[in-house]
Each structure stands twice: as structure tokens, then as C-alpha cells.
Amino acid sequence: MDSRYLGIDHLGIAVPDLAEIREVFERRLGFEVTGEEVVPEQKVRVVKVAAGESDLEFLESTDADGPIAKFLAKRGPGIHHVALRVRDLERTLGELEASGVRLIDREPRVGAGGKKIAFLHPKSTGGILVELCEGEDGEE
Ligand code: CO
Numbered sequence: 001m002d003s004r005y006l007g008i009d010h011l012g013i014a015v016p017d018l019a020e021i022r023e024v025f026e027r028r029l030g031f032e033v034t035g036e037e038v039v040p041e042q043k044v045r046v047v048k049v050a051a052g053e054s055d056l057e058f059l060e061s062t063d064a065d066g067p068i069a070k071f072l073a074k075r076g077p078g079i080h081h082v083a084l085r086v087r088d089l090e091r092t093l094g095e096l097e098a099s100g101v102r103l104i105d106r107e108p109r110v111g112a113g114g115k116k117i118a119f120l121h122p123k124s125t126g127g128i129l130v131e132l133c134e135g136e137d138g139e140e
Contacts, residue, residue: 004092005084006137009115010048010055012081012129014071018047018060025049025056039112044068046112057083057112081119081129089116089134096120108134 015021025031031049038045043066047058059080061069071080086092089108097103102121111117116134 004086004095006087006135007085008054009083009085009131009133009135010057011079012057012059012083012131013078014068014075014080015058015060015077016072018045018058021058022047025058031056035113037112038062042067048112081131083117083131083133085135085137086132087134087136089118089132092132093118100124 022033026033026049031051033047034050034055035048036046040062043061043063044059045062047060048055049058059068061067061072063069068080093103093106093108097106102124103118104121105118108116108118111131111133118132120130120132122129
């Protein structure tokens with residue numbers, strides 16, 4: 001059976017200061033910035049850099065009460081979520097839910113970059129926050 005997971009779309013990384021991250025990753029390490037946007041529902045500003053077939057998605061909170069601000073206060077800067085690419089998100093969510101996995105998003109929603117995404121509940125994934133996003137094999 002083919003794996004339903006096509007690859008790592010991106011790692012979501014919580015940081016206190018995007019300006020500092022750009023200084024390091026863009027200017028010093030030579031990453032290409034492929035997107036910057038504010039996602040108001042998540043209370044985050046996002047900077048994406050390309051790392052081959054996957055992206056690094058740096059997340060800075062726009063609000064002291066936002067989920068990223070809370071994550072930083074509790075755990076400090078670091079990996080906040082792992083985003084895996086799947087071919088048919090709606091179907092995957094249905095299959096996972098049928099097998100007893102708890103979902104944060106039972107329906108796909110629109111995430112950074114206009115992609116269809118959904119989060120699984122960390123209670124069902126060993127405490128790791130997992131995002132699924134719809135895409136094709138080998139897509140950036
Ligand atoms: Co993400």
C-alpha cells in the first residue's frame with residue numbers, strides 16, 4: 001500500500017523575532033525567502049524559506065495571547081508543528097477520524113500560502129502537533 005504521506009511540506013518553527021531570523025537565515029545562511037504574510041486567525045506573522053522539497057515556516061506571534069506566544073512562553077523557540085503533504089486532505093481526515101484519531105480541524109481550512117490544511121489533535125499524536133496539507137508528490 002502506498003503511504004498516504006508524500007513528504008514533509010514544512011516545519012513550523014516558533015520564534016520571538018522574525019527580523020532576527022531573516023538576518024540569520026536569509027542574509028547569513030543564504031536561504032531564499034519565498035513568502036511573508038500575516039494569518040489573522042492564527043495570530044501569527046509567517047516567513048517561509050525554501051529548503052529543497054520542504055519549507056521552513058517561521059512563526060512570530062502578533063498577539064500576546066496567541067498560540068505561538070503561549071508556546072514560546074512555555075517551551076521557548078523551536079519546532080511548533082510538522083506539516084505533512086497528502087494528496088486528498090478531505091479523504092485523509094475522514095479515514096483518520098474513522099480509525100479513532102482526534103482532529104482539531106474536521107474540515108480542511110485555508111492556511112498560509114492559500115493551501116488546504118488541517119491539524120490533528122496532539123492528544124492523538126503523542127503530543128506532537130501535526131498539520132496535514134494538500135499537495136502533490138515532490139511539490140515545493
Ligand atoms: Co504550518
